[in-house]
Amino acid sequence: MSEEAVTHEHNTIIKLKDVSREFHIGKNVVVALKDIDFEVKARDFIILFGPSGCGKSTLLNTILGLDEPTTGTVAVRDTKIYSLSDDERAKYRVKKIGMVYQMSNWIKSLNVVENVAFPLIAQGIGQKEAIARAHKELKEIGIQRLAHQAPTQLSGGEQQKAGIARALVSNPHIIIADEPTGNLDSTSSDEIMSLFISLNLQKKKTILMVTHNQSYWDVGTERVEMKDGMIIKRTPHQSLI
Ligand code: ADP
Numbered sequence: 001m002s003e004e005a006v007t008h009e010h011n012t013i014i015k016l017k018d019v020s021r022e023f024h025i026g027k028n029v030v031v032a033l034k035d036i037d038f039e040v041k042a043r044d045f046i047i048l049f050g051p052s053g054c055g056k057s058t059l060l061n062t063i064l065g066l067d068e069p070t071t072g073t074v075a076v077r078d079t080k081i082y083s084l085s086d087d088e089r090a091k092y093r094v095k096k097i098g099m100v101y102q103m104s105n106w107i108k109s110l111n112v113v114e115n116v117a118f119p120l121i122a123q124g125i126g127q128k129e130a131i132a133r134a135h136k137e138l139k140e141i142g143i144q145r146l147a148h149q150a151p152t153q154l155s156g157g158e159q160q161k162a163g164i165a166r167a168l169v170s171n172p173h174i175i176i177a178d179e180p181t182g183n184l185d186s187t188s189s190d191e192i193m194s195l196f197i198s199l200n201l202q203k204k205k206t207i208l209m210v211t212h213n214q215s216y217w218d219v220g221t222e223r224v225e226m227k228d229g230m231i232i233k234r235t236p237h238q239s240l241i
């Protein structure tokens with residue numbers, strides 16, 4: 001069997017090999033990631049946790065193509081993303097990965113549906129089609145009624161839903177979420193988590209999520225614990241919730 005066929009059989013979508021990331025600040029060296037070997041398979045829903053400063057966001061940024069590791073390789077599907085040109089890598093990021101942060105960065109002069117359409121417009125898709133697709137995404141998420149509001153006027157939970165719609169508008173296979181419920185009350189957090197669970201189960205999205213909320217550590221297909229720039233424990237589980 002060819003190597004490609006083997007990869008396909010195991011359905012590996014993200015693969016980090018010997019990844020280290022050092023930050024040099026003056027004479028000091030901070031080792032944010034240490035020799036990370038990590039694989040994510042298609043349709044995994046991975047919950048990543050660990051103390052502040054242990055390297056979680058740096059790990060996500062290396063996968064997003066935003067932060068080149070000091071050593072090692074990051075492959076998405078079979079593409080080594082740091083071998084791509086900056087332009088190709090930017091395209092990869094927009095098309096293949098949807099990113100959700102703790103707080104969404106909104107273009108304040110645009111309304112909700114225009115913000116959700118923005119990644120498509122940035123890819124060169126025409127205004128009319130982009131807006132139509134954004135409306136469809138808002139409808140799927142259940143917040144179509146908010147389409148013409150200013151994003152900053154929405155509640156925290158509604159903004160996160162709009163942020164998820166924006167992440168999904170390019171129809172990426174992978175969703176990366178860095179503490180997406182970090183700013184929300186528990187009811188809104190539960191709603192956002194339910195949304196991610198259905199994206200994983202119904203829409204077959206592969207999800208990598210950082211959360212400090214212990215009540216979500218059993219959600220998804222696997223829990224991954226980090227400490228001091230290393231992955232120290234991986235706990236797969238069968239059941240969801
Ligand atoms: P976490 O997301 O787990 O809280 P981070 O990945 O943000 O941790 O940070 C890991 C370590 O790398 C920390 O010590 C942090 O200070 C350092 N670090 C992260 N980004 C930078 C940067 N751009 N410049 C310098 N140090 C950084």
Ligand code: MG
Nearest residue numbers: 056057058178
């Ligand atoms: Mg972080």
